[in-house]
């Protein structure tokens with residue numbers, strides 16, 4: 155089954171769709187592109203709310219999406235998770251594992267956008283891995299090219315981590331080459347549309363034929379890894 159491993163689909167949760175109808179239309183658009191598994195990743199900021207408050211809001215948003223989507227909702231698998239902003243103290247936060255993708259230790263995380271990556275955040279990441287047993291799943295890693303520069307390939311080679319890329323990012327030849335190299339060396343890389351709405355940041359509906367060279371190899375490999383991994387999860391009854 156085709157999976158979108160990173161989408162802001164839950165109405166009213168974050169910078170994604172405000173209205174239930176828009177969320178339902180996003181789901182329908184991807185359904186028509188044969189996507190059947192959605193990992194819902196609303197933003198979570200630990201300085202704004204507790205994990206318990208977030209989970210309560212997420213439950214309500216899921217119910218709204220279910221009501222708005224009707225029969226299409228019954229034909230898809232929706233795995234609720236989060237996109238956790240990395241900040242000071244995040245790695246010791248109570249309840250954090252409950253934001254991981256169900257049935258896994260994959261915790262989608264994102265670095266704040268800035269000029270440089272603060273070193274203390276990498277210590278938070280190390281703590282997540284070594285003391286919480288979590289596997290950071292770095293969201294839309296194409297954003298981090300400026301942070302890591304020449305060491306971007308080293309970032310993609312990080313042990314005990316996994317990576318989400320947006321399909322459109324593979325149109326950059328240098329990024330596609332880095333991803334191709336990483337997957338050849340065994341990196342866990344998944345595809346996520348990072349869709350937020352239907353206008354400014356719609357979910358991308360990628361086409362395999364759009365990619366050539368290293369991008370074609372990277373796309374094929376990562377698309378298969380994404381679909382196989384999430385299909386095996388839902389076949390185990392994970393939800």
Ligand SMILES: [Fe+2]
Nearest residue numbers: 160237293348
């Ligand atoms: Fe995102």
